[in-house]
Structure formats: C-alpha cells, structure tokens
Amino acid sequence: MTASETRAPVAPVVAPSSERVLRHALFDRIYHWVMAASVLTLMGSAFLPIIGFKFEWLSLHWMTGIVLTVLVLIHIVRALIWQDWRAMLLDGADIRDGLRKTKAALGGSGPAPGKPGKYKIAQKLYHFAAAVLVLAIIASGLLMLLKIDTPFWKRNPYWFDSDTWGIIYAVHGFASMAMITLVMIHIYFALRPDEWWLTRSMVGGTVSREDYAEHCDTSRWRPEDRS
C-alpha cells in the first residue's frame, strides 16, 4: 500500500468555493527561505575570501553550517514522516514525458508530453543533485569541525591521516563549487517569467486554480484545498 493510498481523502480537485491551491505549507516556505539564506551565507563566507574579500569568515561559516545541518535533518524527518516523499521520486511517466519534451524542443514530432504532478522532472533531478551535494558538504563539513576549536569542543586533527583529510577537504571543496552551479540555475528558473507561478507559491504558498489546471496533471497531484 502506498503513502497516497493511506492518506486521508482529499477535497475535490476543482472546488468552486476556493480560488487558490495550497502548494507549500508555511513550515516548508520558512524552511526553504532559511535554507536559502544559510546556503548563500555559507557560499559567501567560503568563496568571498578566496576571490579577495578578506574577513573573519571561519566562525560565521561553521556556525551557519551547523544551522544548515539542523535544517536538513528537520527536512528529512518531515519529508519521511509527514510528507509524501514519493512525490519527489522520478517515475516512468516523468521519464517518458521528459523524453517527449526534449524531442519536441529539438524539433522532433511525436505524442505530446503529459503534464507533471506536483514536481516536474527537472525539479526532481535538481532536488536529487542538490541533495547529493548538500549531504556530501554536510558530512565532510562536520568532519572538518574536528580541526577547529569552538566553545563546544577542542580541535583534534589526529582522527585521520593527512591523505584522508585531503579527501575530506576535496569532497567539501568540489561539492561546494558545484553548488554554485546549482544555485545559479535555481535562481535563473525562479526569475523566468514562465516559472513565476512557482516562485510566487514559495512566497505566498498557493497557486491559482488556472495555473494548477494549466501546468499540472490533476490526477498526479491532488492537493488539499486551502481553507
């Protein structure tokens, strides 16, 4: 039995009494924006000194890293227990429609791609890439905390030999630089006019019934109505 089968019955998909469809609950919006602030702070404190803006970056960086770690743990627990985490997994329809869409964009013919559920294939792929990178950054970053003194612990750089430390630092560095690429792409899509309906939903939480019907397969994403 799937999570969608065990969930409580949802309200009718098109309810004339409600003009808006809830896409992101307040908790998830706060999570998104606090995470965005922490990622940008981490990137600024990591890369600005490298490109020449010198300041005392280490304390800001490791403390924000702890904030990001806590946020990601909360997100994982919330997604696994209170949300339908399967909504973010690729399925056969995503792959089929992704191939059809690519073919159509390149001028090919064939059946029209279907609409996605709550998340498009590109969003799911982006989430997967971001999850891999952020988890790699967090895992390596937590180990790197062993090399600095903080109010909570004393440094102990002898946990690993120098070769292992080199691998840990390299993983942290490569994943962090790749996050720049991902953040650029994320901001680009958020600013594209054809994606504003999604960007606005990360601020106000809802999408219009028209956008919901136009962009989503209402049988693949059946949100509860906002009261």
Add this chain to the structure above:
Amino acid sequence: MELFRYATSIYGDSKVVIGASWELLPWFVAAGAAFIIVHAAVKAIAGRRGHAH
C-alpha cells in the same frame, strides 16, 4: 590547471592533497552560465517555432 591543492608532507618527501583547487571556481560559474544561456536560447527558439505554427 590543477584539480587539487597540494602541500608538502610533514616528512618533507612527498606532496599530499589538501583540498580541491580553487582555480576550478570560474569553471563551475561558467558551467552555470552556459546552462542558463543554452536553456534560454532553446526556450526562445522553441517559443518562436510555436508561434509560427
């Protein structure tokens, strides 16, 4: 261009990796910019083709 940053080992006889090379930073920025440019171009061309039909 190096992929890694190196330092001399504490014994002074070999080089050890100490992290990723920051010379790669512009390449990751360029990759993001390239994706954005290609995507925007494809969408613009596809949109124009859609209007034409």
